[in-house]
Amino acid sequence: MSRRAHSIEIFGEVVGPSCHKTFNIPIGQLYTHTDIAIPVQVVNGKSGGPVLLICAAIHGDELNGVEVVRRVLSAPWLKNLRGTLIAVPMVNVLGIIQRSRYLPDRRDLNRCFPGSEKGSLGGRIANLFVQEILSKSQYAIDLHTGAIHRSNMPQIRVHLENEQAAQLAQAFGVPLVIDAPIRDGSLRGAGDDLGIPIITYEAGEALRFDESAISAGVKGVRNVMTHLNMLPPRKTGKQKPPSFVAKSSSWVRAPADGLFRIKLQLGDRVSRGDVVGIIDGPLGGSEIPVLAPFAGIVIGNTNLPLVNEGEALLHIARFEDIDDVETVVDEFRQEFDGIY
Template structure:
């Protein structure tokens, strides 16, 4: 679906075809009465086309998406844009300021949608975002990372029953897709209610810039924009296998003891049921507890903190039907990303 006109109205202002505009949405003040606003960049192409939202840092400590967004809006190929790109690099700007996943009142903004004009701080921000930004879009990509001290293998999370979102997920071009139900209060849920397909990109760790995750994110956003006919196909594109595998379920392997965890694996590795994943030991040694895989799959997330307590999440394992094929494609993907240039042209 394309816009019928070559201009778009947002925040009461009209952005004409072939122009771009920066907005700063006021959301309140600090205790010092310093005004706080959400930065927004709108790029309107010369030709009509879809309206796509890319947003990041709904969790304020998840920073890879901020850099993905910056690289996308500054890429030379954005000049060929058809339609409109709305880029919001820091949705939870208060969380970014405090280097925190949460809002100052400890609420998770991604559990506050669609929000309320008279609700909590999170509810008010969510309501404003839905009314002024999400509601103006036809598609959206939500950029995330793993939580603090945890890394995620680059992956797309999507509710595959939404066929348009599923098509976007496959177009993104990653080996791994997680069929993830929509959670109450999430941005994906708000989009689903409005008929706006949203996919979530997960990669890297909170409070870090992870270059392979950023590179894969920029490439994936560009792939989706090409899929939506917002960008022309690449000239002389590199031949790709385009193999994508869907995990119908996933689960965390949890610590069977307290101590220091020494992992034997890295993201993207294959595990077999009963395989030794690592050892938990004390600071002086001599009390080793093996951590074994309760099921087979691919490691899609992992803790980076060796200090663990009983029951703590250690390794996130996705279950796939074609496990050997997944292992091969994931290994090829890791090598490809490691060799990619920093800037994609």
């Protein structure tokens, strides 16, 4: 028997059962006296269930999540929703306008939580988001990409000591899970303080749409909603492959200055001592091999060939069952055929 649906109120707006509503949460004005607001859509099912938040662009140059949210909201399967979906495609609206990771004062919004109503610009936005959005949720998926000039293999970052969050990470359904401790000032930290499990989806590159990352993200959100019984089970005979937790991960750094020619793709397996790329000068003749310091799977890389000594080039994750991980990653890349 379905649970009784309830209304939900956000920033004074009430959304009843079997309704959806789009509204804006004002955060201030531009210098031009133009009002700025965070767009929010709430979809309330006809029967009761959990309240899930999906949000994107806490960093204003990370755009894949914006498209993930849009596609989820337009998906035909959403009509079967039980419970409530809170969708916020652009948290850092000011960063989006400037195509920047940061707020206008160069603060990182994901280091401003839980914020304060009398603090910095970032602190005020964070406080408003926590009070009006996050606190009304029971679970959350935070959508991110790699930084500018960097790409991430689709992966989930989660604090595995939080059992509920760890279950969401496995339910999302991408091959790789990184055990990421809570950082001070992060949205995950604010959720942890409120008892709200949050997972972070990382995929693709800043300021770019990546179809593989977006498609995998939409599927992952649907998987989590199914896991939470917000959607009926999918009628497929195919079993979801497992997600593997990395033992650790670290970046391979440039041993010299020059032009970097990468030899690998995201998701490739490397062995200790493999040549992962070459650094050379613009005139050639000074090739320096970049070697993998340990075995693992490439989960991130730079897309900018211009490098200085010490810069991060490739992010490699270590796994215990490397053969199994490689198999699942290859299947994933075939399903979401793109750059991976």
